[in-house]
Amino acid sequence: MCYSGPVPRKKTPFRAGFVALIGRPNVGKSTLLNRLLGEHVAIVTPRPQTTRTRILGVVNGPDHQLAFFDTPGVHAAKGALNRRMVDVAVGTLQEVDAALVIIEAGTGPGGRVEIGEGTKAVIAEVARSRRPAILGINKLDRAPKASLLPVMEAYKDLHAWTAIVPFSALTGENVERLVEVLAAAVPEAEAPLFPPDVLTDQAERQLAAEYVREQLMLKTSQEIPYSVAVEVEEFDERDRREGGGLVRISALVRVERESQKAIVIGKKGALLKAVGTEARRRLETLLGAKVFLALQVKVDERWTEKAGAVRRLLP
Ligand SMILES: Nc1nc2c(ncn2[C@@H]2O[C@H](COP(=O)(O)OP(=O)(O)OP(=O)(O)O)[C@@H](O)[C@H]2O)c(=O)[nH]1
Numbered sequence: 001m002c003y004s005g006p007v008p009r010k011k012t013p014f015r016a017g018f019v020a021l022i023g024r025p026n027v028g029k030s031t032l033l034n035r036l037l038g039e040h041v042a043i044v045t046p047r048p049q050t051t052r053t054r055i056l057g058v059v060n061g062p063d064h065q066l067a068f069f070d071t072p073g074v075h076a077a078k079g080a081l082n083r084r085m086v087d088v089a090v091g092t093l094q095e096v097d098a099a100l101v102i103i104e105a106g107t108g109p110g111g112r113v114e115i116g117e118g119t120k121a122v123i124a125e126v127a128r129s130r131r132p133a134i135l136g137i138n139k140l141d142r143a144p145k146a147s148l149l150p151v152m153e154a155y156k157d158l159h160a161w162t163a164i165v166p167f168s169a170l171t172g173e174n175v176e177r178l179v180e181v182l183a184a185a186v187p188e189a190e191a192p193l194f195p196p197d198v199l200t201d202q203a204e205r206q207l208a209a210e211y212v213r214e215q216l217m218l219k220t221s222q223e224i225p226y227s228v229a230v231e232v233e234e235f236d237e238r239d240r241r242e243g244g245g246l247v248r249i250s251a252l253v254r255v256e257r258e259s260q261k262a263i264v265i266g267k268k269g270a271l272l273k274a275v276g277t278e279a280r281r282r283l284e285t286l287l288g289a290k291v292f293l294a295l296q297v298k299v300d301e302r303w304t305e306k307a308g309a310v311r312r313l314l315p
């Protein structure tokens with residue numbers, strides 16, 4: 001008998017896996033995670049070392065599920081807080097199916113491609129992990145297109161990349177292509193790793209603390225952005241649950257010294273008020289509720305240098 005129906009097409013296999021976003025501080029790892037999720041789950045500032053912990057973000061496609069881990073930027077770490085941040089980033093490589101190493105597009109003076117020791121150290125860690133690695137060249141929007149080829153050439157021989165993909169986390173340019181390449185790099189799977197409604201592992205309470213820290217990092221300078229820790233002491237949703245639509249949040253801002261406390265509070269409380277207003281506005285968007293946000297500042301002497309305090313204060 002002759003089969004005359006449509007030729008059956010081979011179905012694309014479903015793929016699912018964990019992907020680490022790894023790189024030097026400030027290259028745009030968290031901006032990419034937020035872009036992929038369409039939500040502000042990871043705080044972003046122009047300062048290096050913004051992300052302090054690992055953040056999960058799950059992206060679902062018709063034939064894939066990618067579970068991304070945003071990680072702290074890899075840097076030469078001094079002090080307990082920074083060492084822990086780098087350990088988290090490098091340790092994540094052991095738990096993923098693929099790594100996306102992110103660098104910034106653009107060349108140095110005279111069009112020279114400069115690959116810093118820090119970036120080389122990241123690549124060495126990725127090589128040691130033996131995970132398939134994709135090189136993502138971010139910030140395409142601000143780099144002259146002509147500079148792309150020399151950058152790709154310079155990185156090509158540093159590692160056996162599965163692929164090299166330029167993109168812009170800010171504008172979204174080529175991010176779809178990046179997802180395609182990453183989806184192809186994770187294993188075939190019978191089923192997704194997470195139910196379809198899981199977006200992140202960040203609880204609303206944690207996000208509230210992070211939004212406050214984001215504003216503190218944006219509105220202070222020198223060492224203060226790196227000396228603050230925020231803890232949510234109260235996250236009261238009773239009113240929201242009962243239909244009133246109000247979430248009451250109180251958070252404690254820890255700094256390392258009395259002098260920092262005075263700066264964070266500001267003249268007549270102006271700085272802390274500005275931090276609270278902006279964080280509240282953003283939380284209201286996230287939670288879809290009215291937010292009452294109370295902030296308090298406390299000194300916890302040199303907490304960033306003490307392993308115990310770092311463990312206690314990081315989620
Ligand atoms: N022009 C441009 N800026 C970008 C892009 N992606 C990120 N940025 C900016 O780069 C800065 C750092 O972005 P983050 O996403 O916080 O970088 P990160 O790699 O997570 O940094 P750490 O958490 O400190 O390791 C921010 O000011 C972003 O707005 C991009 O595609 N284009």
Ligand SMILES: [Mg+2]
Nearest residue numbers: 029030050051
């Ligand atoms: Mg980050």
